[in-house]
Amino acid sequence: MVLHDKFGRAITDLRISITDRCNYKCVYCRTGNEGALFGDLPFADYLRMARVLVGMGIRKIRLTGGEPLLRKGVVDFVRELATLDSQSKQVPRRIAPRNDNRNGEPLDIALTTNGHVLADLAQPLKDAGLTRVTVSMDAVDPDRFARITRVPNGYDHVLAGIRAARRAGLGPVKVNCVLLRGFNEDQIIPFGMFAREEGVAVRFIEFMPLEEGRTWSPSSVVTMDEILARMAEYRPLVEIAHAGSETARRYRFEDGVGEIGIIAPVSHPFCGHCSRIRITSDGKIRTCLFSVWDHDLHAQMRRGASDDELAEFIRGVVEKKEERHHIGEPDFVHASRTMVHIGG
Ligand code: SAM
Numbered sequence: 001m002v003l004h005d006k007f008g009r010a011i012t013d014l015r016i017s018i019t020d021r022c023n024y025k026c027v028y029c030r031t032g033n034e035g036a037l038f039g040d041l042p043f044a045d046y047l048r049m050a051r052v053l054v055g056m057g058i059r060k061i062r063l064t065g066g067e068p069l070l071r072k073g074v075v076d077f078v079r080e081l082a083t084l085d086s087q088s089k090q091v092p093r094r095i096a097p098r099n100d101n102r103n104g105e106p107l108d109i110a111l112t113t114n115g116h117v118l119a120d121l122a123q124p125l126k127d128a129g130l131t132r133v134t135v136s137m138d139a140v141d142p143d144r145f146a147r148i149t150r151v152p153n154g155y156d157h158v159l160a161g162i163r164a165a166r167r168a169g170l171g172p173v174k175v176n177c178v179l180l181r182g183f184n185e186d187q188i189i190p191f192g193m194f195a196r197e198e199g200v201a202v203r204f205i206e207f208m209p210l211e212e213g214r215t216w217s218p219s220s221v222v223t224m225d226e227i228l229a230r231m232a233e234y235r236p237l238v239e240i241a242h243a244g245s246e247t248a249r250r251y252r253f254e255d256g257v258g259e260i261g262i263i264a265p266v267s268h269p270f271c272g273h274c275s276r277i278r279i280t281s282d283g284k285i286r287t288c289l290f291s292v293w294d295h296d297l298h299a300q301m302r303r304g305a306s307d308d309e310l311a312e313f314i315r316g317v318v319e320k321k322e323e324r325h326h327i328g329e330p331d332f333v334h335a336s337r338t339m340v341h342i343g344g
Helices: 043-054 074-082 084-088 118-128 142-149 154-168 185-198 224-234 297-302 307-319
Strands: 013-017 060-064 108-113 132-136 174-179 201-206 237-239 248-253 259-263 276-279 284-286
Touching (some): 043 297, 060 074, 074 084, 074 118, 118 132, 132 154, 185 224, 185 259, 201 224, 224 237, 224 248, 284 297
Parallel strands (some): 013 060, 013 276, 060 108, 108 132, 201 259
Antiparallel strands (some): 237 248, 248 259
């Protein structure tokens, strides 16, 4: 069987943070320090972890950070990841699950980036085997963008990165926007226009309590219902059929031009369909963004564990996957790491 947790959820989706350094200091994410706290590992170590996990039924790998494109050698790493599919067919029987869900489906290798250096890397990444890219962008107004990221002139770089990704065929390119009340919710309609003009799928993400500055409160969240109401003032939307496992609710504009999506972990949690685990830049497994502990896979490697032993360790960790997050509830406990050090 594919890797399952004790609630019956199939784990098919892996996120690997390859650094917790970031060249942006987004105000809702960071307090303004230099970023790296936990450091990173040689690519060969992430590759081994990924190989074992692909052998256990993982079908999607997303590279993230920190800012993953700051890591030299990322293109070669993607090329190596792309070879895992064929290798996984040769993994030992004890690792390869019986009746797995591979079904000839190719391994999906995606990337989440702030896009700052994407323009030059989009085509090499595509050639190496990257399938999709998501670019984070929290304003379409350049001045607002600079105030959020605390980086001057970033906007032009990011726009060039988005366009290069489209040209390279890394599509559909998604643009993720986190909305904060009183800060950028006036960007909702401009983002609708941007989606139509640039041919990208804009995804609005509800703000979660994962920031370094502890500024989150329920009232800071711009909810899915508010986003939909605001966007409908611009143009009518039609909902696109939703597969249970999808995190985003997707909508197209009624005239067929442009798509938006909303990821609403706060107002419409989707934990019941969560298929994800994460590996942090320092080689720990996290079973939920809101985990209060993580599981040291890299320590197992350092002590000389075989692939079978790593697979056993991973199975034990997945067993402990949390049922759901408790955002906004009286018993909510902050995660043991903030977003930049987990990998979003
Ligand atoms: N540097 C890359 C980027 O900018 O996409 C990858 C890492 S970044 C932490 C991943 C995503 O997490 C970004 O889209 C960012 O906006 C989002 N994010 C960060 N803090 C968040 C929070 N507290 N709630 C919701 N999303 C958050």
